Amino acid sequence: MSTRTDEDRYPAVEELSALVQKVLADPDVTDSVADHVRWVHRTIRNALEREDYKERYATSLRELLGPGATALCELTEDGELRLRGYKNNPKGVTTSQRRRSSILRRLAREAGVPSGAISYPKPPRKPTMPAWARSQLHNGLKAQVEKQPSDPGLARMLVVVGLVLDAAPRTGELCTCGIADLAPDLSWVKIIRNPQAVSSDLHLTEVWPVSPITQAALENWLPIRDQLIAGLQGSKNSLLVSHGHGSYRRGTPLGRKGLIESYVAQVGELKGVVTSGGGKGWELPEGLEQLRLGVQDQRRAYSVEQAAGAKTPHWGPAVVLNPLLPEDAEKKKTAAAMAKVVQAVDAFHAARVSAGDDTDPTVLRARRTLREATRAAWARTDHTATLKLLHQARLANDDLAAAGYKEPLLDALERT
Template identity: 35%
Template sequence: MTSSSRITALEQLDRALLSVTSRDETSAARARQLRWVAGELRRAIVREGFPTEARASLADFFAAEPVSIYLDLAKRGDLRTRATSGNATSTVASIRVRMDCLEILARAGKVPVFLPERPAMQELKKPVGARQRSLLQGWLEATADRPGAAPGRVRLFALVGVVLDTGARAGELCALKLADLGPDLDTVTVVRKPQARSVAPPTTEVHELSGPTRAALQHWLDVREELIREVQGTAKSLWVSVRGNHAGVLDADGHARLRPAGMPLMPRGLARAYTRTVVQVNADMVGHPGWEPLPYRLEQLRRAVEPHPAESHSP
């Protein structure tokens, strides 16, 4: 089998990938998606039975037949690098993301891409209602706004307040710096990086923060100050980890290296923290009049609000 390092199509794919992921307007989330799709394309093109003519150039790779075969392989889960339990079939949303990334890579490589009809998106799950949002905030306040409260609960109380005041996505939340807060915690500046089919320029929005959110943020900033004491350098991220965790690398003795508390919070960590809390609040609120279990994804909370920024502009 021809070595993948000698396949012209992959060399051109790598150049296109580097070109688009190095742009300031490409969000971190989109860059991860593009690398994911590029990895799948690398595994697809060297599979037995994949059209050999697709190796000649990126334009040949992005022709109708190779693209269709790639999407079929991806949909069946045949290009995964790790085994998964249960159904390995890809969701409609992930197929649409792949198609978005193919379009972006094709533009970066200055070649056409021939895509099949885009699959219809499934109906969005119901967002969290106003009463549920109010009860969630009340529960968080009762458990976070008191001496000795768990740092993670204090962080989430402030974070949920910012979500409800701004409608920010997880990636946008994790990108917030201390400098994005107003001097009296009355505003927060959010850089929106649209998750659209095209690489749209980011938009900067300034949102006014409610009184409860300001109070929750002040409590979190006091807790945060304690957490960052062991972190070298100046910690700039607004949201930081509340406990040490594995860095994913080994030290000289072969032991997993721990990252200290106070490191920047990543979207996956944010999602896990929110889900853990929702599990607890759903259990605590069973039997409460009018209570409906909260969904486990922050996205359904975010989509429940329609924020109106005080100021918005594009670069």
């Protein structure tokens, strides 16, 4: 317990607490940054329990956040002041050091004093895959999906790999994907972009085309997912759910940590099985982020080639929903998309009556138009609004397949 004498001798102790509260009260501070501020505050308090550190640096905020910050960085580099009692230094400690140093500089700026926090260089980025390796990944994914694996971990990982190859989502963006984010025919997926260092809650929603092989992986996964969530109480919307491995409860939404762990485990298992059989393994990157970065590099290469005039296929989202665009403009696009659905339903009925045979080319073209219109309306609204619209346009439930709705998706939507 501090005394009045301690407060007089070491005013920085109380001043630091007030400074931290001031930073946390800033409405622009995100939850993630707030957690890091509290973490650094605990580390400093831990250091202040050392009489030599307290005696030397707690006399003022200028000392505590100047030379005291330098000493703090050096102590943590040596594995001291650890809050959780780990015996060994963690791997990748540079990331923690960089975060801590960044928060120390932020506190110094807020206090109006020079910062003594050590600046740590960014770690070198892991090499991403060359183009030929990405082609092999597609081939490997196709071979695995065609086996229609019943193992939940493998079936789910194939969906994850497919979506990353198609749209390059971050791990957190994958975890937030729900059943409702899949297009009626599974050919598109909505990705809510949540880039790092962006504090706003308003993010772009990109609607990306899904490759046929990823669609097949989804069709294989959805029935398995239904079995995993059977009997589960609460929300059943998440696309990626746990299969009960380790401490993760069966059927619960898979979090970022669980997704990374399951990916690493499945990659290791796949390589082990193939290698033990004397064959060459499916050369997936060991880390999910490394896979994403490789796909992003490919995407940037496509953009450069297009800018140079090459006839490179366009690779990008089919639709982008920007919450910052004028509301009236978005409403007009949504209304136009929904109007096309009604027209497509009418044309489909008319083609059926005229042809009298569902295999007639006229009916098949009308089905294709209806499927595309339904998908476009879903991209700008959701499944509830789209299905309601189809019903109002007098499309029978038995004809939802003509609008592109896959049976596994309808079953999953019903369970949500």
